[in-house]
Every structure is written in C-alpha cells, then in structure tokens.
Amino acid sequence: MLRIAILDDERDQRENTHNLLSEYLNEHHIVAKVIDFPSARQVLNEVEDNAPFDIYIVDIVMPEMSGIEFGKLIRKLDRNGLIIYLTTSPDFALESYETHAFNYILKPVSAGKFASILDEAIQSLHKRLDSSIEVKTHSSIIRIPLDTILYAELSNRAVQYHLEDGNSVFSTTLTGAFRDAVSPLLDDNRFVLCGASFLLNLHFVKMVDKDGALLTDNTRISLPKTACPPLRAAWSNYWLEGGTK
Known part of the structure; x- marks a missing residue:
C-alpha cells in the first residue's frame, strides 16, 4: 500500500489537494494511505516514529517552515520518497532541485496537471520496485x-x-x-x-x-x-x- 503525505498549512488548500488525490486514486484503482498535515514538524515526527512516505505533496510557502526547508530535512530521514511541490510561482523551481524534488505544480492546481504529475510519480515508483x-x-x-x-x-x-x-x-x-x-x-x-x-x-x-x-x-x-x-x-x-x- 502506498503512503502519501499532504503538507499544507492552509486548510482549504489541504482539502482541495486531498479531494484531487482521492479522485485520482479511485479512478486508477490505487490503494493508498493518505495523511494530511498542517505543519512540517508533524510530517517529520510521523516519519521518525513510524515510516517514510512514498510521495510527499508539499506547499512551498508556509509560515513555520518552508517547503524547501522541509525537503532538506526530510531528505535526512528519507532519500527515496518523491516530493511534489505546490507553488504560486515558478521561481521556486530551481530551489526545489536542492531537495531532489520529483516535480512541482503551479497553483491553482488543475485536475489535469495534477493527474499528469501523479501518473509520472506512480510510474517512477513502479519502475523502482521492479528494478533489481x-x-x-x-x-x-x-x-x-x-x-x-x-x-x-x-x-x-x-x-x-x-x-x-x-x-x-x-x-x-x-x-x-x-x-x-x-x-x-x-x-x-x-x-x-x-x-x-x-x-x-x-x-x-x-x-x-x-x-x-x-x-x-x-x-x-x-x-x-x-x-x-x-x-x-x-x-x-x-x-x-x-x-x-
């Protein structure tokens, strides 16, 4: 079963991302455990206490800790999880490479773009699992x-x-x-x-x-x-x- 984390400090944005993700998973018959987090520290604690996630969907601009800062910290705990950033500006694209991000999506997030990036992410995970x-x-x-x-x-x-x-x-x-x-x-x-x-x-x-x-x-x-x-x-x-x- 896939583990997917949604990290966004804004409740409305978090719920919107969760709904888009649920629609995608249902449409593609993918079983996954999805957990929503309002703060980066909660995600880090979850990974330390339990297990890493296969995919992290992360807002970049957050007051407590930016998505880029979170990415650098999560890479110390999990080198393999795919990070997908949500951002209002493409200017963050270069910074996202510092965290070995998989991709980024510009806000407002469209269902089509979201599904396209998730297709690539799932394909990448399957290749990784099959590769030995x-x-x-x-x-x-x-x-x-x-x-x-x-x-x-x-x-x-x-x-x-x-x-x-x-x-x-x-x-x-x-x-x-x-x-x-x-x-x-x-x-x-x-x-x-x-x-x-x-x-x-x-x-x-x-x-x-x-x-x-x-x-x-x-x-x-x-x-x-x-x-x-x-x-x-x-x-x-x-x-x-x-x-x-």
Whole structure:
C-alpha cells in the first residue's frame, strides 16, 4: 500500500489537494494511505516514529517552515520518497532541485496537471520496485533492489555490493571482468563506473571533490584524480535530469 503525505498549512488548500488525490486514486484503482498535515514538524515526527512516505505533496510557502526547508530535512530521514511541490510561482523551481524534488505544480492546481504529475510519480515508483539485480553468491541467488545499492567494488576477485542498510553481498568468484559482472547496473542511469573496479550509485552521492565522493550516509570514497571530473559531470547531469531512473 502506498503512503502519501499532504503538507499544507492552509486548510482549504489541504482539502482541495486531498479531494484531487482521492479522485485520482479511485479512478486508477490505487490503494493508498493518505495523511494530511498542517505543519512540517508533524510530517517529520510521523516519519521518525513510524515510516517514510512514498510521495510527499508539499506547499512551498508556509509560515513555520518552508517547503524547501522541509525537503532538506526530510531528505535526512528519507532519500527515496518523491516530493511534489505546490507553488504560486515558478521561481521556486530551481530551489526545489536542492531537495531532489520529483516535480512541482503551479497553483491553482488543475485536475489535469495534477493527474499528469501523479501518473509520472506512480510510474517512477513502479519502475523502482521492479528494478533489481540477481547476484549469485556461494550459498544462494539473491535479488537486490537497485535502489538499495550504494556502490559496488572488486574485492578478492568477487563483486562486493554495499547496501543502504549497511550490509554487503559478495558474488561468487569472477571469471571475467568487473565491468561485465556489473553490466546490468550500467543500463540504469543511476550507476556509473569509476575506474576499472568501482561502481557508484549517483543517487547516494552527496558531494564530489578532487579526491573522491562523499555519500549520503557519510561514507567517504577515495578515487583516482582522473576519475573525479567525469564523475562530477555525471552526478550533475543525473540531478539536472530529475534524479530518477
């Protein structure tokens, strides 16, 4: 079941968004738990105490905490939820990229535009859920969702997949090149090779400098200096294109 949060300090706007969302979900036969929030702090508390949301529909201009400020904070708790901003001005579009927002909708919100953006969001969520890789280990075959892989590296002639939850999965001993072993990942625009034996998921990169990359979990990745400029370019392009698969 999808979890969707609606965050807007104005009751009328909140109810209007809720009604549009309910109509969309009913029309498309989608089961979802929708929770309305009048303040950003309530959403943050809900995520901390219970679970993150798949979609956050957020007003940008709010007195207690702006939607942009909320987006930056929610990204510390939830890197994957899709943020859809509601705004009265397109001037906020550039700022929304700081929070890796999925999209934004200008107010007053039309049913057609709202449905179009939700179509894209649902499609993105389905792709994410369906996207995985099978890894043969010494004891079994494991299917790993691509959006849980921070990075992969060559380790003792095997591929070591480092996962978001802190665990690692080791493949069986390679009989060919590292690039060939991770080739299914290279079909996904989130992943990029950094040298001959290292692969990064751009979605989890927080910063790239001349010595390597810093990931969102604060893991520091040291890379050859020649690998950093192309990595920085790939990382920038990834987020400029929307930061999704």
